Amino acid sequence: MKKFQEWLEKYLVPFSNKLGQNKVLQSISSGMVMTLPVTIGASIFSIFASFPIKPVADWFAKVGITPSMTAIVNGTMNILAVFIAFTIAYDYAQKSKANGVVSGLLSLASFFILMPQVIPGKTPINAFKINYLGSEGIIVAILLSILIGVFYVKLSRNKKLTIKLPDSVPSMVSSSIEPLIIGIIIFVGVFIVRAIFDFSPFGNVFDFVNKLITTPLLHVGGSPITLILIMVLSNLLFTFGIHPAAIQSVIIPIVISMMVGSTPAYQAGKTIPYLSNLVVFSFANNDAAGATLSLVLVALVFGKSKRYKEFFKVSALPNIFNINEPIIFGMPIVLNPIMFIPFILSSFVSSGVALLAVKIGFITNYNPSLGMGMPWTMPKLVADAMIMGWQGAVIWIINFALMCAIYLPFFKVADKQALEEESK
Secondary structure (H helix, E strand, O other): OHHHHHHHHHHHHHHHHHHHOOHHHHHHHHHHHOOHHHHHHHHHHHHHHOOOOHHHHHHHHHHOOHHHHHHHHHOOHHHHHHHHHHHHHHHHHHHOOOOHHHHHHHHHHHHHHHOOOEEOOOOOEEOOOHHHHOHHHHHHHHHHHHHHHHHHHHHHOOHHHOOOOOOOOOHHHHHHHOOHHHHHHHHHHHHHHHHHHHOOOOOOHHHHHHHHHHHHHOOOOOOHHHHHHHHHHHHHHHOOOOOOHHHHHHHHHHHHHHHHHHHHHHHOOOOOOOHHHHHHHHHOOOOOOOOHHHHHHHHHHHOOOHHHHHHHHHHHHHHHOOOOHHHHHHOOOOOOHHHHHHHHHHHHHHHHHHHHHHHOOOOOOOOHHHHHHOOOOOOHHHHHHHHHOHHHHHHHHHHHHHHHHHHHHHHHHHHHHHHHHHHO
8 A cells, every 4th residue: 555655656646736737727626616615505405405314304395495495505506517617717817817807707608698598398488497507517617617718818918909098097997897898809709609509400509518428328228337337437527527417317217217127026026127237326336426435534534634634524424415516626526636546446346346246146136116216315325225225235335445445545645745735
């Protein structure tokens, strides 16, 4: 373990430091970290809005507070792309010694301009779909905010494109007037992009980007190996800020159809026809994406830097209930070369162990009705025990221990860097 950690420090840390000096990557990382107050604050309400204990969830609904808790989640975590569209462009401009607020506002406005603004139906509604504001819009928000930030910074350095007012004009007014020409130029470019997609088969840039990611998976079968590869790809994309929903929305209908097809066999006490597939899918993420609950334990036990010790104390509770956006965007794991390997390996390891457990006859049963109805916030240890019996709990514990061992050397490298920064 010590030699492996030394190898990481020798080869991975210099690469990480070099990558971290890139202004674009720095801005993406910093912009996502800026959303941390929103994600951590909302994660508590997310747990109660989808409470894993049904009698309690029913009581919340009966009292009438569930809609209010859901509104907090919808107004924060479910529109995360909106915040990212501002914060990344803001941070890039700030790093470039330009007006961050103007850059962020231009990016945010462009994000809404490109978005479909009418929900079709018998009576079309003028509205934005929440899907595009959240998971299905994050990759567009990242790309757009960087493009707008870069263009704004370059254009703002051209004195011919800025309106200069006399010194007698209040600075608040002059700073608002200065970028008017730049704003018009940027909006013309955004208009052209939107018009192109309006006349294209895709309809809008959001659907184009999401289909670009998911189309190769549309004709994928439901074999266990395929499911493992898809979940590994899902985690890989998450390390670049692309939410797993873009991938999992394609395979979930396949998995649900397997659950429905397995229900009669389960009720009759016969062999589950899709047992390997369903068990692999259940353990593809041992808890939340990337098995980050193992990382939480490693950080709390072995962490020495104040940064990580305090951060993981706050992030632990949401992660128990499968909410790990605070860790993904707050540690961050996104664009963090040190954490790439364990995060991507997590699905391969945990689902591989699950597949082996089925092959050797350790797991022989799966309750598809519970699998379909289990609240997503139910702690995975409890959910796996309910769906697959005590064997499911044992496999979860084995995977948890394995992921702790895998995360440990990588976290120690990151923690050592943080400790050195704090000592300065």
